[in-house]
Amino acid sequence: xxxxxxSKDLVEQIRANQKQAAEALLARGITPRLxxxxxxxxxxxxxxxxxKQRYGANLGATVDVHRIDLADAPAKIAExxxxxxxxxxxxxxxxxxxxxxxxxxxLVAPEKDVDGxxxxxxxxxxxxxxxxxxxxxxxxxxHDKKVVLVGRGKLVGAPLEKLLGDEGIDVxxxxxxxxxxxxxxxxxxxxxxxxxxxxxAVHSDMVKxxxxxxxxxxxxxxxxxxxxxSPDIYERGxxxxxxxxxxxxxxxxxxxxxxxxxxxxxxxDGGSATVFYQAGKEKVQx
Numbered sequence: 603x604x605x606x607x608x609s610k611d612l613v614e615q616i617r618a619n620q621k622q623a624a625e626a627l628l629a630r631g632i633t634p635r636l637x638x639x640x641x642x643x644x645x646x647x648x649x650x651x652x653x654k655q656r657y658g659a660n661l662g663a664t665v666d667v668h669r670i671d672l673a674d675a676p677a678k679i680a681e682x683x684x685x686x687x688x689x690x691x692x693x694x695x696x697x698x699x700x701x702x703x704x705x706x707x708x709l710v711a712p713e714k715d716v717d718g719x720x721x722x723x724x725x726x727x728x729x730x731x732x733x734x735x736x737x738x739x740x741x742x743x744x745h746d747k748k749v750v751l752v753g754r755g756k757l758v759g760a761p762l763e764k765l766l767g768d769e770g771i772d773v774x775x776x777x778x779x780x781x782x783x784x785x786x787x788x789x790x791x792x793x794x795x796x797x798x799x800x801x802x803a804v805h806s807d808m809v810k811x812x813x814x815x816x817x818x819x820x821x822x823x824x825x826x827x828x829x830x831x832s833p834d835i836y837e838r839g840x841x842x843x844x845x846x847x848x849x850x851x852x853x854x855x856x857x858x859x860x861x862x863x864x865x866x867x868x869x870x871d872g873g874s875a876t877v878f879y880q881a882g883k884e885k886v887q888x
Contacts, residue, residue: 604841607816609732609853612739616856617660623863624661634663634866636690636716636859637682641672641698645825650694657855663862672698675706683711689866690716692858695757703756716861718761725861730762732853733795733818734769742814742842747792749773752784752804752830758797758818784808796830806834815843818850 627634636658638651651667658665666688670678675693682688691714693707707719718727737744749766753759754777766773776787778798785808788794796804797818809815819830828846835843844850 604836604839604843606849607736607740607814607842607844608848609736609739609850610848612735613852613856616735616853616860617657620856620859620863621661624663627863627866628662630867632866633687634658634661634690634862635688636663636665636692636862637685637688638665638667638692638694639675639678639682640667640669640694641675642694642696643669644822646822646827647694649827653855654858657859658862661859661863663859663866672702672706676709679706679709683709683714688714690714690862692717693719714865716858716865718861719756725865726765726857727757727761728857728861729758729797729818729850729854730765731857731860732850733758733762733816734765735857736844736850736853737793737814737816740842742793744769744771744793747814748790749793749795750788750791751775752788752794752796753777753798753819755797755799762795762797762818798830800830801828802832803830804835805832806838809835809838809841811840813841815841816850817844820851 624634638654640647640651655665668678679691682691691710693710695703697703697706708721710720712720712722712724715723716725718725749771751759751763751773754763754775763773763775774787776784781787788804788808789810791813793814794804794809795816795818799819799821801821801823803819815831815835817829817831821828835841
């Protein structure tokens with residue numbers, strides 16, 4: 603197995619900083635409150651809800667899960683938008699009817715849209731933010747590397763492509779619908795970030811020696827979640843690669859609550875995860 607891009611130490615550092623920010627809000631009489639609108643019931647989704655509730659409780663934030671029928675979602679979101687005690691709202695995807703995703707996520711008020719999925723959202727989506735934190739935290743500078751992003755989905759790929767472009771990073775996007783030969787593209791990449799949601803989307807023979815490989819994909823297999831990477835990736839000893847557990851996922855929860863705290867009115871001062879990310883960039887670019 604190669605060197606693992608683990609997030610444990612980063613999560614602990616960021617969570618400690620966020621805890622201070624949350625305490626400052628609580629001292630001002632502000633309890634950060636996140637509302638999650640959920641229209642499906644599955645073991646995988648329930649696991650995610652539990653992670654978010656536990657993380658929020660650790661910070662002193664309130665996390666309410668509203669389990670409703672999709673037909674009731676517009677009215678519930680309107681109610682939450684109007685509720686001044688609710689600082690942040692996410693619509694947990696997938697919806698029971700995925701054809702209504704655009705309609706429903708755009709109902710969330712932009713100032714409360716901490717998933718950053720609406721057309722007028724002001725927050726950076728959590729998973730793309732977490733990917734950048736993870737890479738910067740491990741001192742990988744992507745500016746002088748060939749970066750390939752596999753997948754251009756609404757949740758991860760598309761916003762990450764924009765973020766990388768904003769950072770001045772030259773990124774090539776490969777998708778099943780637009781790229782005839784994805785392996786030919788990935789074999790030339792110094793950094794591969796995959797977010798397709800299809801297990802086995804990236805195999806070992808698609809990755810060159812010494813590459814950095816970040817798995818941000820989430821697929822379901824029975825009652826557990828799995829990533830995009832084929833198991834043969836982990837048989838190699840030359841890669842810098844995210845682990846099967848403890849990579850992007852835990853940092854995504856951190857990134858979500860970074861947005862929640864900011865939505866609640868926290869500046870996060872000099873101890874914010876955002877400042878941590880900027881410091882990480884300075885280190886890798888030094």
